[in-house]
Amino acid sequence: MKGKRVMAVALSAALLGTAAGVMAGCNNRGDKLIYWVFDRDMAQQVRDYYATEERNLGYEIEIETVPLESMLTRLDNALRTGTNLPDVVALEAETFKKYIDEGAQFLEPLDEYKDLTANMYDYTVEAATGPDGHLYALATNVTPGVFAYRRSMAEAVFGTDDPEEIQKHFDTWEHFLESARTLKNFTGGGDYPEGIKVISSYMDIGKVFCGSRTQGWVDENDRLVIDASLTDGEYSMMEVAKTLQTEDLSHETTSGDGTYYSDVWDNKVFGFFQATWGLNTNLKNNCTDSSGEITSDGDWAIIPGPAAYFEGGTYHVVIKGTKWLEEAKEFVKFFSTDETYLKNWAKEHGDFMNNKEYMQDLVEDETANNAFLGGQNPYSIFIEQAEKINGEIITRYDSEINSTFEAWATNYAELDGKAPTIAEAVAQFKNAVAASLTSITVD
């Protein structure tokens, strides 16, 4: 009997709870500028530099930080139904192009800022320009990639840790592989009993090759194009990957796995291909083991490496029809042009921002020297690499096709005995693209 009453009470309580809970959920959103961002650091910058008390904007900014993939799903839903849209959105380089392509439908043009773009890196402007010629986004940072290596290992193996000297050993893929073999056979009198692996994950070269192509994945008629640097010749992506794998020159990790990160301090791996931001987030954040005894902090230096590429980047767009048009544009402009912000951020995080002039200033600025890189000032190399980036290769399909291509390059490199030939792997890659992206014509 007791049980029954308890049950009845519990049920009615639950029903009341439902009503109360839902009522509580019904408050109206105040008038705020809504900003969606996929990155906590970026959100913090808005609080620290933009929506500050001194600046006294006169309105509030509501910052919603959501992981990238989830944010895009949410954004697609919002755009499709035209409801619950934010005012400003931070997008990421690998996935933002589809919104630029649809810019006329969804985004506010930022053409009035075209004259401000003179100081920006051309590729960020090219990538942010829609097919209709309007400018739809401004990039906050520029993300050229470099090769970061361990000074102590360089000293031991090549007799010097000077970036200019080391670059000579890694300036082409041919030299890169030669040096990789030297490293592998180097034991340093027992200091490195298993030799040194040139990189941790051999597929890291995928982003280097894909980022340094001369042609994008599709031409103007949406035909699939495979850049020759990926498949043709001894030093193409596929062959270099296979050499690294079969000759045991890499540590055979997967980028982003635990071992990949512990390789940063563990004395097994010579270097990493990383973009500007990656030096800080991927290397510096992981350079000390948990006991605090082993660290590679300060033992790093960067060189341009065998190819100029880029990885990532944050772009700001203003959503069409926003009630906060002027404020939103002002916001976007600030994060691509404000000198104090750009310089401070660059120095604090070793990051590289989208303004040629300010970044040039940092080359001579000793406060911009990077302790993690053994006091090296990275900006001249960043600038050199950034100048070479080709924005035309950015297409809306990049994230999908890159990973599909890497999957087949991996099959070619790894499946001993059962491995496809390059021609077979390419044919299968084309099949895979055809099966997932129907808007692309595959020959």
Add this chain to the structure above:
Amino acid sequence: MMRHSENSVASEGVSGVGQLPETAEEQQPKKKKFRWKVDYYGILFIVPFFVVYAIFSLYPMIYSIALSLTDYEGFNRDIGLVGFVNFTWLATQPRFWQSLLNTVMIFCMNFVPQMLFALIFAAMFTGKTYKMRGKGAFKGIYYLPNILTATSVAVMFYTLFARPSGGLWQLLTHMGMSTDVNLYLMPWPSRIIIAFIQFWMWFGNSMITLSAGILGINPSVFEAAQLDGASQKDIFVHITLPLIKPIVVYSLVVSTLGGLQVFDIPYLFLSGGPALTDGRNATETVAVYIYKMAFTGDMRYNIASAASVYLFVICMIVSFVLFRITHSDELKEQKRMERRIAKRGGVA
């Protein structure tokens, strides 16, 4: 009159014995008028279900199914009808058929051992022979994996089998596997790992469901059978099993439908990879295919909708077959039971 036949129809999902006394007593033909009025409550009681279902599930679903006949993709706003093009296109896609095959393979590799183990353990825990200590604790532990979110489960297992420092990967190399092997590039190992994760996550769930079924059996049925001199084996095979059959059927149907729609683990674990020839993928299930088609790349909702319609039809056929098989089994079982009872001079 009518009611009589309807009653026997209603008890078709039931397997005989436990129900026999009740069905016998049920037909008391008094208060006919009152019964009719009362039966209206039956309709009243299902109203909330159907109203809510119609609004929150049926409408979105019909909306989606309608999309399969259109050219709705990407951010395209002028939607036009295109007929069955999406269905015929899909039928020519090796990747789609492979995803169906993967779904079935992963399901079978997970479900058969899962049910077997669940049944054994449920029997072990509900049997009264061995005064086991800590039955509750064991049961509790077995269900734990089901509580974890799929995201963390996928990450956890991914780490365990990852080259070169995953714990289980290293164990395998100690057992003679080459250190060059990357399990995630190999179709069968990838499938097996996913099936194992599914087994691991759902074993406890099935076991609890089955235990609940066994616990729900009226103990007097056992007593009666025992008094009648039935052996333990007979009791298990001919009384316990048939009596929990509704629950087993429930598990079978729900698991099969769940298995055909499995999404989380295959998607989070290897996102459908490794790649096979002809654009096919080794662990991509139909649900993963649908998701990828609709929400990545070209965002082809029409194709994804057509694929879900196919999946729906397949689910229908499979469950129809399942019900037919289990139903005919039940009839046979009931007849056998009746014969047995008749032979022994009746139990109940």
Add this chain to the structure above:
Amino acid sequence: MSNDTNVMAPEALTESQIHKLAKKQVPLKKRVKHTAVTTVIYICCVLMAIVCLLPLWLLFVDATRATTQINQGMSLVPSRYLITNFNSLIEYDMPLVSAFFNSVLISFCSTALSLYFSTLTAYSFVAYRYKGQKVIWSIILILMMIPGQLSMIGFYKLVVDLGMYDTYWPLIIPAIAGPGAVFFFKQYFDANFSKEMVEAARIDGSSEFRTFNLVVLPTLAPALATNAIFGIVSSWNNYMGPLMLISSTEKYTFPMISQLIKTDRYSTDLGAMALAVFLTILPLLIVYACFSRFIIRGVAIGGGKE
């Protein structure tokens, strides 16, 4: 009678038989056999328990380790960074407490609604007879077979059209119409429903609702407990739903919070992440501990009947 060869089928023995066995003074050999079987069963149970517990333990261990340690590989021994991880979780400035109560509210309400209306619907099929009942039942079976992945687009549109975006309604109300739960309870009724009990209540003058609420519902205790666990777990772990439909940070649910840690640009604080995941499931563990006792008590309820 219980002949000895059948000792090997332990699951089939019942309590009274054990007494008989005891009374018969089983020969030593048989008793040894009995002990051996028990040992084997225990070993099986323990092995299975380890397989099930290990990953959870690993998760807990990770919650006590620093990110660099986690990167080094797995460990079975907890480390000393629990407090550090907790502090960095606090530093993330996420509304942990409100998210926790939001999740409690949503999962409790949706499970309660699901249990009540599913049993009510299932009850309608066993306690009453009306025209078209069979057809309606088939419809519910068919509803179970409809794959859910794609209705997301339509569902989102509906929620927006109804003005329910950024409220908990769309996360709670649909629980009323879960065909799976209805099917579950119908199956349970089929095996356990006692019509006399309902008739007796009617003769006592109890209304139909009252009969259902006070007479029928309590007899479903084991099944309700089982299904409540399933309901709470799935509602609690629902990540996609709230993500699509909730936008205000103060309305975030618990699993959303643990995902938010991933928004550190391209890298993650794995220690804090593991702790967040562990904290997310902790309430489920506690709820489950309570409910599982309830299920075990279900044995007594079943035994007490008649």
